[in-house]
Amino acid sequence: MLLVQTFQYLLCVTGVIQNLIIRDLPFDAIRLIYAFELVDIFPPAPILKAHLASMIAHAEHLYRNGDPFVETQVKTKLSADSKMMF
Numbered sequence: 001m002l003l004v005q006t007f008q009y010l011l012c013v014t015g016v017i018q019n020l021i022i023r024d025l026p027f028d029a030i031r032l033i034y035a036f037e038l039v040d041i042f043p044p045a046p047i048l049k050a051h052l053a054s055m056i057a058h059a060e061h062l063y064r065n066g067d068p069f070v071e072t073q074v075k076t077k078l079s080a081d082s083k084m085m086f
Contacts, residue, residue, distance in 0.1 A: 017042055026051040 013036050020029035026047045033042045 014038070014041065021047060024051070024054065 013032065017029050017032050017038070030044045030047060033039055033044060
């Protein structure tokens with residue numbers, strides 16, 4: 001019975017982590033990954049690479065559309081995210 005409960009618990013946690021990744025909250029997801037020692041199931045490097053690619057694409061989109069505040073927005077986002085990484 002304990003094995004079944006553990007498996008159900010693991011499924012619930014992995015679902016939460018997947019949801020955080022989908023909602024573009026990679027740092028919260030990675031905190032849970034390390035807290036529940038699920039690094040073998042959810043390696044953090046691809047999650048961070050995908051997030052960085054998303055940030056770059058968003059910055060390029062803002063730049064192409066001529067947003068006057070793009071430099072400030074990008075610097076703020078990059079600095080906030082880089083603080084979260086370290």
